[in-house]
Amino acid sequence: MTRIVASRVLIEGAAGPIETLIEVPEQPRGIALVCHPHPLFGGTLENKIAQTLAKTLRSLGHVVLRPNFRGVGASAGTxxxxxxxxxxxxxxxxxxxxxxxxxxxxxxxxxFGAWVQTRVAKRLAEHGKPARRL
Structure with a gap:
């Protein structure tokens, strides 16, 4: 079984700190960013579907970043x-x-998290640094 190191950190975003759970496998093979559902309807990084996505991506060897959107948990902004x-x-x-x-x-x-990710994917592609998978 692969050992995973997990930590909650605050990473600077445009509106201030973004609370992010980061899970790092012993030998990372990729990076995964997992976003939760709509924050105005109770979405948080603890959402069961976001957790399941993160667990699956961890099992594939990805470093997983699972943030709370603005105004959720310890994330700044609205x-x-x-x-x-x-x-x-x-x-x-x-x-x-x-x-x-x-x-x-x-x-x-x-x-909502999937919709935000489509916007992220578009911006990354426009700047020549596309995501491998969406």
Missing amino acids: HDEGEGETEDMLALVDYARGRWGESPLVLAGYS
């Missing part, structure tokens, strides 16, 4: 209809790539 949330997720991608290099990137999410 809900921004997907605009600011997209900027925050791009900041997390920059953080992850700075820490774990240009490993293959997977973007995953549920409901």
Whole structure:
């Protein structure tokens, strides 16, 4: 069984700190960013579907970043209809790539989180740094 190191950290985003659960396997093979459902309807990083996505991606050897959107948990800011949330997720991608290099990137999410991830994927592709999977 692979040992996973998990930690909750605050990573700087456009509106302030983003509370993020990071789970790192012994030998990372990629990076995965997992987003939860709509925060105005109770979505948090503890959402069962977000947890299941994270567990699956961990089992495939990915470093998993699972943030709380703006205004949820210890994340700063207020809900921004997907605009600011997209900027925050791009900041997390920059953080992850700075820490774990240009490993293959997977973007995953549920409901509002999946919609934000499509926006992130578009922006990354426009800048020549596309995600491997969406």
